[in-house]
Amino acid sequence: MSGAKRILIVGGGISGMTLAAAAQLRGIDVVVVEKARPQDQLGTGINLQNNALQALREIGVLDECLAAGFGWNTITTCDASGKQLDKRELPWKLEPGMPGALGIMRTTLAQILAKRSTELGAKILYQTQVSQLEQLDDGVRVTLSDGTVETVDVVAASDGVYSPTRRLVFGDEHAPFYAGQGAWRYTIPRPRTLDGFTIFRAANGLAVGALPLAPDLAYYFILESTETTQWFEPDQLPHRMAELLSHFDAPEIREALDGVHNGGHISFRPFDILLMPQPWHRGRVVLVGDAAHSLTPQLTSGGGMAIEDGVVLADELARTDDVEAALTAYGRRREGRVGPIYENSLRICEIEKGNHREGDDGVRIFVDSFKLLADRY
Template structure:
């Protein structure tokens, strides 16, 4: 017998993970995704899966498929100076009792394929090319008008519709929007070289460059560039040259990557880095929020997707433990808020340090602290 029906708005990483988690707890989950198919909602090139993300994925039966399709590293990474001189090893923090790698790198399309496959196998209904037009929570359920002209009624609505969430307006009063932090991230796939066996970070004079293995023969390069104005989608053929200019001060391994692989023909993704933390409560009536809709996290710790996955796992646990939705939602927020706020705040601290506005800040110590906290129970 079903525990109830749940509509999940958004078919991204957080939405699909939540759908799997609640379906396995006995709910009937439906996901609506405005984009047209499994790949159209995928932005970026690759993704870092830290140990805590793998633990959460393991709790919904997905971790091993991600590891098999990705690059399970034996350490978190290492830090290098601009000239390529080695500075410090970053081993990562293990989760007690779990035999999982400190970090797994994976392509975003592959992760979406895995999550979608597991969701469908679990019995989740996924509807593409549609979202809600209107929500009406009458206290006993939520009536939905969909953009494709259909209607429905659900016991619970979960807003997993991203940093510019439409669902958020039904929960949070006033105008709540993310803000641009002054950095934007370049990302581009490159061949996997033997030296890229974990995250390689190389600090530059104006930003951080990094390399992440994401498969048997694939890695990606990222660079957090200081840009006062938020970039718009670029036209023309100068994106690669701009990235090469940013990487010009680098010697060592990053300089080699720049010279050999960053050319006018490579496909570069440039996205602004935005931040947001919504104060509690994250719910109102029968509607609850998760992921980027309440905590948009810049990429400096590789924790954005991890926190969305954790949200879904914890929300499913709380719903299964409490018949009273208000109690379940409060416990969910209580378990998640400080953990997510630590990630948001520390990521911003690292960004400020990279942009030269936080002298003396120890980014490695801050990263190690976050990894230690993330290893603690959910």
């Protein structure tokens, strides 16, 4: 029996790059294959809750992330005119110098993670995919799109919610499904007054979430509920975004509206979600991040779960020479943590689809979920 000495990670997103750094730190050699180019990251933001920040500290990138992003501690709810209805602290137990949560540009986070993984010795192959994958008794033989063949102890499928690796190894039966909502995201200069997560609610049930990402940047998102999936051409986005924002009179939103037609980065993405049943591995191929669990984003925790996955998988692989036992232990550790967060995110999504008939429940579920995550992963 010999443990994982060399692994191949398919997908260099948040989960893949965290796993790459965490594995290299434990003496496991890593090759990452990423189909995109380094500059192809989405030009929008992400919020990382405190549990994700703890995991980023383990791979040695916390200080860089804190310096590049915007730490925040309060959730404020306002009406459409900007009048404050509620304000509460995030429930994390805070250490000095550590915010409850951090907004950061996705491009910046990706650069920090890729730099750290490379410094630690990971080999990252951009614009590369897996052409063939053959399970062996004690490893996996992988043929890459550039023709090279890698024989590794474990393949980690970190290739996102539509994971081609999951389809190849687990079959089509576990396809993601549409959750009945999508998100409009819009990156803008940070309004001076925005120093925490703020939700503006209009009487018709529409809500805008506003998140600082850096001293000079913020992003606004709107969750739109529809029976069927919507897709938009890029030139349709500004018009529709302006229409949605026009339901709000808050000064911060009026200010943002000015930039909609002037080059602010706007994107739309429907929520396709899934939670894979255990085990999350077949043979020596294991699912990580969104490939294993893709959440609706109400708890801003999908990325945090993906980051934790990376650290926990590296930990289990380094703990034993028995790869099967390591992969089973990883799945079990993650199941109890991801399941409630997946369910709670979906509960808030359902409340929103019913136009907030359950009043303030969404914020309570939000706060209660972070109390769950305050325990060590």
